[in-house]
Amino acid sequence: MKQKILNYQPFNEQEEKDKELLLKVIEQKDVLTRKNTIGHFTVSCWVLNQSHDKVLMCYHKIYNSWCWLGGHVDGQKDFKKVALKEFQEESGLKHVQFLKDDPFSIEVLTVNGHIKNGVYVSSHLHYNITYLMEADDQEKLIIKEDENKGLQWFDFEEALKASTEPWLVENVYKKLNKKIEKGYH
Template sequence: MIDLLRNHVPADATEEDHRENTLGFVSRTANCASRETLEGHVTASAWILSPDLNAVLLTHHKKLGRWLQLGGHVENDVSIQAAALREAREESGISKMDLLDETLFDIDVHLIPERKGTPAHYHYDFRFLIQAGDRDFTVGTESNDLAWLDVTKPLESLADDSIVRMQVKTETALKRAGKLS
């Protein structure tokens, strides 16, 4: 995880702050992915693009009531990338998904509010660029809804700044991964 963070080039000053905070947390915290770590923990997310790379799959999260990328907690995964893929498959029902790049696509730190006896804590969210094999999803128990949204149309009206940041970064990341010329 430390190498992913050190090699990541943030898109802006906000993401650089997230990268630095996450690097500090991961460096000083032995069980940085454990839900038992009270300060917070590392999570894994997927910026899922459609097979034709023209749309992004977002979830309307039940607990948070917002449109977000799919993702969640690291479990017994062999890597943070594997955790992002597992979460993406579990939350979308789409079995065929591939990482477009092993490197970190985005990093974000956000506060998760207190809920049902679990104190407020931070998610140090590692985000990866993923391509779905098809558009046929299943809305899971953690979502109110899932939707494919045009990756070129503004998402500001329904999404937070970190979603908009990933949307802006998509074209450059696809070029770097050799998916666009």
């Protein structure tokens, strides 16, 4: 993954700064696992329908917000494989393809302290790699009840309004939509 990050061409200043940080932390001990309680790698999926005019979002139980799909890499080095697994587990969809082989976006995300499976998890960072994917919006969605309360296809503007996480909306979701509009896929 280090080479993919090195080769990544930042879209904006946020990605430039976050790329620098990702390259610093990629060599840290346990950064691919949650054992590193300061920060660890995650993947996210920005999933478009076949017409590329809607995005799939889930209503995440911990964040109480509509958000992208994804999860922790949990020691895996093939981040694309993790993204595919997380997407399929969280959506129930089996027919999906990557629109871009390389990462579509990179972010360093702050995660507030929260309760997961009855245990408190302290605030920490997610060193996130986002993949752009396409799925069939007619295929039946299946909620992963231990993680989300809902799944829904939104047009790009609706997706921004549905999320109750202002920082993600302003700094990530808008950026992802802008990249799609400008043909970065």
